[in-house]
Amino acid sequence: MTESNPLSPMKARITEIQQMTDIEKLIKLRFQNKTDASNFKYMPGQFIKLGVMGVGEAPISICTSQSDEPGLELCIRNAGRVTKALHNLNVGNTIWIRGPYGNGFPMEAIEGKDLLLVAGGLGIAPIRGVLQYALHHRELFGEISFLYGVRCYDLMLFKDEILDYFRHGDEKGVKLYLSYEDESDKVCYDLSCERDDRCTQGMVTKLFSMLDSKSNNSVSLIGGPPIMYKFTVRELEKMGFQPDEVYMTLERRMRCGVGQCGHCIVGTGKSIKYVCKDGPVFTLWDAMNTKGMI
């Protein structure tokens, strides 16, 4: 609990910027104030409000898992006013942060389980944190499978990491599956030739046929654009996942991030949820109880 205005941000400085694709940058930053840094405890799936003074703030997933190293990594798509301003910043510039917000993925509650991670497009940002966490605590989890769907190689995020998992994941304890939509994509095509049991042309849902059958002790964690959920959930249901074994992170318009401003509202009289505060991670069971979620 903060004893001041929840809309007051903390100061951070950009330490590194990587252009990941034409429209996405990885921004690394570090808090300016030591207590801010040491108080900042987060779980994969939580997000921050990232701000540029004079333009505004945007909710951005923390795409790492908490480690001893101070600092945060954010993968930011240039999608509008604030994100454009974020893209215009340079190493050394100040940036303003509030958070961490939201519930995040329940990493402790799912210890001991097999993990099926599914990410589409920018949805990899929160899922990357989950993967890092699970690999960091590898002994706490069972099998880890990771399905990642991209439009084409150029739009693939975290390319080096993904290719590394693709080729050497099995040794590190994660099986990576890759799908790509663009039929003319040469690089992805080569990958699919390299391992046709791990890479295919099509939507991310096409990768499900490559999976072993569901173990009776597994959960699925999904991140992706709204339209991906419907189709992915259908596949998961076919595999036998129960509604409380599927966790997904949702996106809505957000202003405050703390359950006040109402923009991220979803649901009906029976169940109203605020994605920023009650989510952004919900189970399929939550979605069944809250109309309009997916």
Next chain:
Amino acid sequence: MTESLYKVITKEELSQFGYALRETGTIYAPVKTSKESHSFKQVDTLTEADLEYHRTMIPPKKFFISPKETIFTFNKEKEEYNETPAVNEPLVLFGVHPCDINALNLLAKVYLESFTDKYYSERRENTTIIGISCTPDEYCFCKSTGTDYAREGFELFLHDIGDRYLVRVGSLKGYNLLQKHASLFREVTEEDLSLYRQAEKKRLASFTKSLEMSGLQDMLDMSYNSPIWEEYGEKCLCCGSCNLVCPRCRCYDVQDYIDLNLNTGQRERKWYSCMLKEHGLVAGGHNFRATSAERLRNRVNCKGSLKEDMTNCVGCGRCSAYCPAGIDYVEILQKIRGDIE
């Protein structure tokens, strides 16, 4: 202490009490501002107030969350910002109705439960709320929502029982206020009690509008695809008035402004409404509530949902009374219930 928490004050002496309250803080009370509207305005004496009012157009939440406010000013070169200091001037809100008191209680939960909003809590601490009983008009249905009685969230509550008020104490601060002005108040007599019984009977009998609440949340859920939303969505002007006058709505928007020097500027917070087109719009152009029907459905569902066993609507009637298109919230829900065609 065995002091009774009920007292009586005559209407004549009330103005004296009002006068004395100026020591406690600046007094705001309902004042008639136009044909159909009242507003909580600063008054010097209670004679300026209209204590028989039905409702103010803008509810007293304006004292706790300003319609427009600067959260902080910033200086980019200095890499710093300065929060706007909370207003510390003590206020007396005189003549607040039970629906509005209940609405403030729920609003406080939103603003204080997970993250303490410094401004909200400081403003509440600096405010003395004096409630007053009321007579319903054709828009009021607070009896249905169970919010026609204020249990807490006020200092003193005045029940009009003819030529005098029965005074109910709602907080220690209110108790101390009574002690301070003890000479204006007297103990409750058997006669006062019987006047109170009569007044309550009369008040309860004068409601003309009502809405059954049981099962409403389920009915709303099952009416997600009902044609009702289209029917009213077509009439709706998407003007936002219903939300902006609602004592329970809390939606706000935040915007930054930069000065011409490109260095200083401010971040502002403003009331907002889910009936406005961009409430659910995200970057890239997807709108989670693109049509007026979807937005109206969201509004009615939000208001019809429960927050700790109390509906998010306190039955004040403002949204219906001030809708330029004449859309009646209760009528929509009566249709959802199947009570009317």
Next chain:
Amino acid sequence: MSKPKLGIFSLTGCGGDQLQILNMEDQLLDLVSRFDIVDFQEGSSRKVDGDIDIAFVEGTVSTEHDLKKLKEIRARSNVLIALGNCAIEGCIQSMRNGETTLSERLKDVYGVEEGFFDAKLSKPITEYVDVEFSIPGCPVEKEETLRGITSLLHGDSPPYYSYPVCVECKLNEYPCVIVEEGKPCLGPLIRAGCNARCPSLGLDCIGCRGPVEGAENFAAEYQMLLDKGYTKQDIMNRLRVFCGELGDDFLGGGDDE
């Protein structure tokens, strides 16, 4: 870094929007010092050819000459901003479009046949070219224009109002003139940004800032006013003044009666 090149141009119109920029007395010097002004008819006689970073264009296209000038400006400009409602929706100059033809009007006014002038039916610039942004108003608000320019300098886009006048009306606690007096207020359709100037005086909004982008509620407003006893003619006359041909479009064209 060199200063951005700014041009402020007028087509057919009253020049009121340029005047509003000149009226920003307190900030004007500071403002112009941040730009290299290549064209500003009302402010300076200096004219420089070549590329422009930011061009503001006010007025409607009402002559062939206007159209030629507009296309030239577009070709030279990186960012083109429609300044004021003439440029955005056609405003008063376009209010009779769809009602009378150009030749009828020329005949009425000058008693001559079409062809004498190079006149065209008045249309907003947005009919002919793409604009990056627009700053509404008849005339534009000084504050909003300044904020728009400042945001551009800041690398951001100008703030805009996606919601109607009613919001400002309620935030300021002005009584609603539809609810209380049955006046034909256009506030629900019209872009906020004037701080509900007319309702603040107890007057109904006549729509001078033009309709909210993608306003989907023309039909609702129309029906509401019909129910209050206004005739179709009353309502259409009102809508046409500042909403250009949009009013007609939303109601499915200037059909029957």
